[in-house]
């Protein structure tokens with residue numbers, strides 16, 4: 111088996127689980143947050159810095175790496191781990207979601223998706239077979255199936271047709287996958303916000319015996335409560351002995367609420383993206399560092415944080431770096447934001463171990479300023 115999921119403990123207070131995913135590049139303790147490294151780098155971070163903050167697995171995007179530098183080049187380099195000097199686990203998505211949201215979409219057919227590159231406008235075609243060929247070349251430990259994520263809102267018939275196509279595409283991904291023994295292919299459950307369609311997609315996707323499954327079609331603009339509701343009638347029907355991955359979710363409240371509803375893996379561009387434009391996620395809520403009120407504030411970004419950024423620099427200094435357009439500005443706030451989320455996941459794992467996750471949620475929300 112490419113990966114082995116070990117269920118360590120189920121929380122008494124909720125659907126939360128503690129687990130370990132054994133992969134060819136090491137063990138992942140779940141629940142886990144995966145920093146996003148779209149173009150074979152977690153922007154502004156070195157692999158050493160990622161290890162310092164105990165990142166266990168990172169995500170890279172197939173769409174971007176196929177367009178530039180090309181999956182054949184990465185394969186020649188010895189695969190993505192070698193190319194980017196990251197020897198821990200990697201997960202790649204299939205590129206489908208990016209094509210729908212980034213590339214200039216030409217048309218969708220049963221065969222696949224024709225699109226124009228967002229880089230140079232050149233014409234390309236992505237299909238289940240092509241996506242798996244690329245992911246096989248990149249060599250990630252976990253690879254995602256080529257699916258169609260329905261937009262939100264979308265009418266029932268559209269969502270039904272889309273989930274049924276996703277199921278047909280999954281079969282084609284499985285047949286095209288060259289290395290199932292060393293790259294774990296995850297299926298993706300769709301079905302929009304419709305309970306019966308979610309259950310139809312569950313039955314169809316789970317009919318394929320795969321090492322893990324993702325809940326797709328969420329975090330696409332729907333209200334958070336609707337996302338939580340969909341999880342409540344989806345995750346309990348997913349296998350207990352396999353990892354569950356909620357795609358594209360990463361704000362602190364959604365991470366905690368997702369774990370409580372039985373999710374093991376998360377990814378989101380949020381902490382790195384907002385970090386680059388000067389928004390820090392701190393234990394007392396968000397700090398928008400370019401704000402004038404921090405000009406002479408010699409406190410750390412987050413007084414309760416023990417990360418390198420918070421131990422070494424003041425808000426005034428980091429604000430100066432942003433105002434001066436210094437590259438170090440992005441690096442310091444990215445470093446802190448990733449540490450913040452990875453530390454949050456560590457505290458969540460500890461709370462599950464001690465059967466006090468709901469208490470942890472209440473304490474965190476009070477400090478962070480969320481309403482329960």
Ligand SMILES: O=c1[nH]cnc2cc3nc(NCc4cccs4)[nH]c3cc12
Pocket residue numbers: 203206207211257258259260298325326327328329330357358359379
């Ligand atoms: O169903 C999905 N299938 C494959 N990839 C995804 C990625 C996803 N990312 C988000 N949300 C985060 C976003 C990132 C950019 C725009 S929304 N939702 C997502 C859903 C899917």
